[in-house]
Amino acid sequence: MSDSSLRARAVLLMERVMRKGQSLAQEYPLVFEDAFDGQVLAIEEGAHVRSACAVLTRDFIVGDVRVRVGLIGSVSTDPACRRRGFASRLLDMARSELARQGCALVLLWADDPAFYEARGFAQIGAELDFLLEQHHTALLPSIPGVRAMAGDDVPRMHRLYSRHKERVDRKLEESLALFSSPGMHTLVLEERGEIAAYACLGRGSDLLGAVHEWAGAPEHVLALLRVHLERGKQRGERGPLVLIAPPSAVTLRDLLRNRNVTESTGILGLARIGDPACATEILGRCSAPGAQFSLDEDCGQSQVRVRVKGPRGASQLSEKDLLALLCPARLDGRAIRALEVATGVVFPGLPLPLFAWGLDSI
Ligand SMILES: CC(C)(COP(=O)(O)OP(=O)(O)OC[C@H]1O[C@@H](n2cnc3c(N)ncnc32)[C@H](O)[C@@H]1OP(=O)(O)O)[C@@H](O)C(=O)NCCC(=O)NCCS
Structure with missing residues (x-):
């Protein structure tokens, strides 16, 4: 979107619909900060933005294969203008734009999939979800060197991230912006001056209670989960933690199975x-x-x-x-x-x- 005023008005609509007027920029810097590649698409009627969404092109890496995927997020229609087909048109626009940018797939995450499934979207991919409860704390290893992330850890965390076989290609500047997401508790495990592992808990309002991103050896990740559970309890968070992992994380899965942690297989998205x-x-x-x-x-x-x-x-x-x-x-x-x-x-x-x-x- 070249018109900066239209972009600003579209972002205001998304913030009103998605975050009761709170900013989305810190939570999703790659989409809403000018330094990055995300775009905002909007449909106007007269001078009013009726519906808007964010799109971002990413390269997904699976071993030696790269797949360009277009992400769609924050799909929002003005509450006074719903059920007039705006979001349906916007999704078509988003798909065409992302296809034009060479995306083989378009992907989104939705709390209520029915709206998207009725518009041709289907479930794809997989993730492993593990439910860690307070009583698991004592079953997890205690390893010295766990501490809260500091700003200058990010380059080393970025290197660890880049070792994942399945990941989205990220630049260091993108990691710097993403690891400072609000509402996120990130722990690192430092060993002999190196960051051996990290684990991020929570992110904005979308990933509350979820350890959604981690890297490092499985035993080290378990040690980080232990400290997340301990610190969560100190903060008064009694609920279980959900650990999200790719299906290839079989060693971690087996270690958690040995500790009777409940698991399920979810989908990647729509x-x-x-x-x-x-x-x-x-x-x-x-x-x-x-x-x-x-x-x-x-x-x-x-x-x-x-x-x-x-x-x-x-x-x-x-x-x-x-x-x-x-x-x-x-x-x-x-x-x-x-x-x-x-x-x-x-x-x-x-x-x-x-x-x-x-x-x-x-
Ligand atoms: C979900 C949301 C984006 C839909 O926006 P919308 O502009 O109302 O969507 P559409 O008008 O294209 O479609 C909505 C319904 O209106 C119906 N509709 C579309 N055009 C219509 C028309 N001209 N007359 C009557 N109904 C119509 C559609 O059939 C659809 O019904 P269905 O849900 O039963 O299939 C909107 O409700 C919203 O902003 N919700 C809050 C934010 C949110 O949850 N976003 C998704 C998270 S990513």
Whole structure:
């Protein structure tokens, strides 16, 4: 959005709807601070902003694969103008803009998924959720060197973050802004002058009670969880902590299972295909050689048709099929196996375990 007054008015609407007038900029610096790449999209009627949202293009890294994903956040319609189709139009605008920027997928997080599911979004990906209660404190290791994060820890935390196999690509300046999010308690474990691990609890009003971002060896992360539980109790927070982890965190998962911590598998978020050509190209990269992929451009963006041809036969994929192959909800591989059987094409690179750590959400 080039008109700075329109952007300012759109942000005011989002803050009124999402935060009772409080600022969103500190909570989501990559979107709302001028130094970063986020954009605000809005629909106006006369001189009034009726509906607005934030969009941000990010590169998700999964091992050697990079997937450009467009994030959509803070979707807000003026309460006096609801049910007139503004947010539906805005979502279409956001998707087109993000597709234009080369995003294979568009992704958002929503408390109430029904509105988005009715507009073509579907659940994708997975996260592990662990419920840590006060009685788990004594079962977690106590390791010296745990302290609250200090500002000059961030470059070393950023290096630790960058070792995650599944992550969103972040620049150091972005980490500097994100690690100073309001309402977040961040602990680090320092060993021999190095930051060996960190764990962030809470972030604004969206991730209350959640340890949503961490890095370091599993035993060290458990030691940080112990101190989070102890300090939470001192602050009078009696509720359980939820630890969010990527599905690949199997050692951490096993250590928590040994301590009888309740676990569940959630989803990463709600998504649609962004640019069908980019998504088809990723599907091809995840397949073994010998397959043919073609996109039916005539169907337009809303009706994707991808044709997959292999030694055993051909299949037509809709947008939803394509999404369910690339990054199915809870990484359920059934659709991938069915396509392999139908076409004889093997997809060793699927599913893609895309994962966003808590500070990446918008
Ligand atoms: C969720 C929200 C963004 C929807 O905005 P909206 O502009 O009212 O959305 P739309 O008008 O496109 O669609 C809303 C409903 O109106 C209906 N509608 C759309 N156009 C209509 C029209 N011309 N006449 C009557 N109804 C209409 C839609 O069918 C939809 O109904 P459904 O929810 O039963 O499917 C808005 O309620 C809001 O700002 N909520 C608070 C913030 C929030 O929760 N944001 C999401 C977090 S990311």
